[in-house]
Amino acid sequence: MVKNTVTVTDEIxxxxxxxxxxxxxxxxxxxxxxxxxxxxxxxxxxxxxxxTLGVKSNATVEVSADGEDESEALxxxxxxxxxxxxx
Amino acid sequence: xxxxxxxxxxxxxxxxxxxxxxxxxxxxxxAIKVQxxxxxxxxxxxxxxxxxxxxxxxxxxxxxxxxxxxxxxxxAAEHTNAxxxxxxVAKEFMELLEQLHDEYLSARAKDIDEVSTAVIxxxxxKSDLHLNLSKPVIIIADKISTHQISTIDTxxxxxxxxxxxxxxxxxxxxxxxxxxxxxxxLGDRLFxxxxxxxxxxxxxxxxxxxxxxNEIFKAFQKRYEIYRLEEEENLENSHxxxxxxxxxxxxxxxxxxxxxDAKDAQLKGxxxxxxxxxxxxxxxxxxxxxxxxxxEMYKAMLDELPDKEIVVRLMDIGSDKKVSYIExxxxxxxxxxxxxxxxxxxxxxxxxxxxxxxxxRLSASYDLQFLLPMIATPQDLQAVxxxxxxxxxxxxxxxxxxxxxxxxxxxxxxxxxxLLPELFVDDVDFFSFGTNDLAQYMMAADRxxxxxxxxxxxAVPGILKLLENVVRVAHAKGKWVGIxxxxxxxxxxxxxxxxxxxxxxxxxxxxxxxxxxxxxxxE
Numbered sequence: 001m002v003k004n005t006v007t008v009t010d011e012i013x014x015x016x017x018x019x020x021x022x023x024x025x026x027x028x029x030x031x032x033x034x035x036x037x038x039x040x041x042x043x044x045x046x047x048x049x050x051x052t053l054g055v056k057s058n059a060t061v062e063v064s065a066d067g068e069d070e071s072e073a074l075x076x077x078x079x080x081x082x083x084x085x086x087x
Numbered sequence: 088x089x090x091x092x093x094x095x096x097x098x099x100x101x102x103x104x105x106x107x108x109x110x111x112x113x114x115x116x117x118a119i120k121v122q123x124x125x126x127x128x129x130x131x132x133x134x135x136x137x138x139x140x141x142x143x144x145x146x147x148x149x150x151x152x153x154x155x156x157x158x159x160x161x162x163a164a165e166h167t168n169a170x171x172x173x174x175x176v177a178k179e180f181m182e183l184l185e186q187l188h189d190e191y192l193s194a195r196a197k198d199i200d201e202v203s204t205a206v207i208x209x210x211x212x213k214s215d216l217h218l219n220l221s222k223p224v225i226i227i228a229d230k231i232s233t234h235q236i237s238t239i240d241t242x243x244x245x246x247x248x249x250x251x252x253x254x255x256x257x258x259x260x261x262x263x264x265x266x267x268x269x270x271x272x273l274g275d276r277l278f279x280x281x282x283x284x285x286x287x288x289x290x291x292x293x294x295x296x297x298x299x300x301n302e303i304f305k306a307f308q309k310r311y312e313i314y315r316l317e318e319e320e321n322l323e324n325s326h327x328x329x330x331x332x333x334x335x336x337x338x339x340x341x342x343x344x345x346x347x348d349a350k351d352a353q354l355k356g357x358x359x360x361x362x363x364x365x366x367x368x369x370x371x372x373x374x375x376x377x378x379x380x381x382x383e384m385y386k387a388m389l390d391e392l393p394d395k396e397i398v399v400r401l402m403d404i405g406s407d408k409k410v411s412y413i414e415x416x417x418x419x420x421x422x423x424x425x426x427x428x429x430x431x432x433x434x435x436x437x438x439x440x441x442x443x444x445x446x447x448r449l450s451a452s453y454d455l456q457f458l459l460p461m462i463a464t465p466q467d468l469q470a471v472x473x474x475x476x477x478x479x480x481x482x483x484x485x486x487x488x489x490x491x492x493x494x495x496x497x498x499x500x501x502x503x504x505x506l507l508p509e510l511f512v513d514d515v516d517f518f519s520f521g522t523n524d525l526a527q528y529m530m531a532a533d534r535x536x537x538x539x540x541x542x543x544x545x546a547v548p549g550i551l552k553l554l555e556n557v558v559r560v561a562h563a564k565g566k567w568v569g570i571x572x573x574x575x576x577x578x579x580x581x582x583x584x585x586x587x588x589x590x591x592x593x594x595x596x597x598x599x600x601x602x603x604x605x606x607x608x609x610e
Contacts, residue, residue: 012191016144022149043153045153046154048148048151048154051192052180052187054192
């Protein structure tokens with residue numbers, strides 16, 4: 001398993017659109033993806049679960065990936081958030 | 088004459104076969120997804136891309152792995168009914184979102200509520216509104232979701248009144264499109280209305296009367312009678328041709344997007360179909376529709392309209408209508424990029440070929456004409472003609488009967504076609520104006536961008552000029568010209584269109600009886 005932290009710079013944070021974009025991106029990888037925030041860890045491929053974290057703008061989250069394409073997945077997802085959800 | 092939308096009741100039950108229950112659950116998710124996609128398609132020309140996103144959000148909820156997996160886990164572990172499992176999971180998510188005390192995320196909890204309720208009602212085998220109607224009613228409800236509206240049986244529903252909502256929200260637009268008299272946002276005082284009360288609904292002035300006295304009732308009755316007779320007369324005569332007093336005849340056709348629309352078109356007296364949208368076959372699916380699937384879907388629509396001339400538009404996906412199973416590159420200006428036939432050719436074997444084959448196979452039994460979207464050059468047109476020829480030969484060599492020389496027309500939406508119809512006229516049988524896209528290209532105003540929407544109506548005088556141009560060129564060669572965009576339904580322009588010489592107007596079926604009656608009164 002690999003993990004890294006990233007700051008969500010979007011002005012609202014993880015809301016429906018950004019959560020959905022992240023979940024879709026995560027879903028394109030075979031690895032399990034998890035997001036941790038405020039000691040809560042959820043399935044990163046689920047838009048609904050991401051929204052329940054209540055991640056506000058400029059909050060830092062931990063992303064982890066576990067599986068055959070974990071390095072690739074982690075790097076892509078971290079960059080995706082860093083680029084403010086533009087691929 | 089009143090019916091309350093039933094509250095949602097979910098009981099925990101034991102199921103014998105959880106695997107079967109899981110299958111049922113998955114099917115219900117797909118069914119509601121299709122329903123939402125249908126509503127989205129209906130609204131596509133009326134709402135901006137931002138506003139349409141609500142439907143995508145709802146579909147994402149139905150595809151959410153946590154929501155699905157957790158529900159399935161409960162069904163499997165507890166041998167419980169799917170509606171109970173989904174209800175529990177949805178409730179958990181809603182509570183989590185509401186605990187965050189964020190107005191925006193609370194609104195998303197409402198989305199989960201709306202979507203999961205639709206699935207639960209479907210699983211319970213109830214029509215979404217749970218209305219088992221056998222007599223005419225007025226529905227009084229707190230609010231009705233856009234999905235629920237699309238399932239309303241207009242045969243028995245005289246009208247709808249809701250406590251919540253505003254005149255500009257989606258539901259108002261939908262009621263309008265469906266021709267249902269409705270008042271939204273009347274507030275809490277609505278709840279004093281009791282089941283079986285008598286309600287007068289006057290959607291024209293936006294007022295209801297509950298248990299009216301004799302005088303009010305009579306006055307209303309008189310007003311309603313005049314209105315009803317007019318409507319009735321319009322509908323009765325709607326199967327007759329639309330001919331002006333001086334004898335000019337116009338084909339009044341319907342725009343349809345699914346089998347329900349097709350049925351409605353037949354009922355409302357459409358002379359034919361001027362625009363059969365095939366997008367519904369492609370949108371909101373996770374896999375490509377096969378030739379066989381498309382054949383069945385088109386056939387279901389065509390069977391509702393026997394003996395009618397049907398203009399089928401080949402795929403107009405891409406741009407704001409994205410599909411997940413075809414890789415689409417991010418484009419700066421998708422409305423001007425790889426969309427419609429441009430996309431179809433890029434993925435020919437996967438997209439365009441099965442569609443053309445399915446339609447060709449239907450051509451022997453139905454009166455089909457093909458309408459090609461997003462044609463810019465004669466080369467575009469030739470390319471489609473070539474593949475139709477190629478697929479025809481292939482099918483014929485397999486012994487399948489194909490109609491000889493299926494009429495072919497092109498959309499006039501790219502200004503080049505409107506300016507130089509001479510380049511195309513010898514190779515087509517008709518032209519059909521897509522006024523919405525034409526307006527956006529003429530005014531350089533993205534129709535999905537609300538901040539430039541004020542430019543679009545300004546395109547009308549220019550469009551009329553282009554219509555004159557195309558009609559002149561087409562008629563000189565014995566070809567016909569129609570309009571299938573939003574302007575076709577605008578009664579203020581009908582006389583102008585007739586004077587220009589437009590041959591066909593294609594519009595939502597609900598407008599047709601009134602439109603035909605109006606044309607008959609023109610000189």
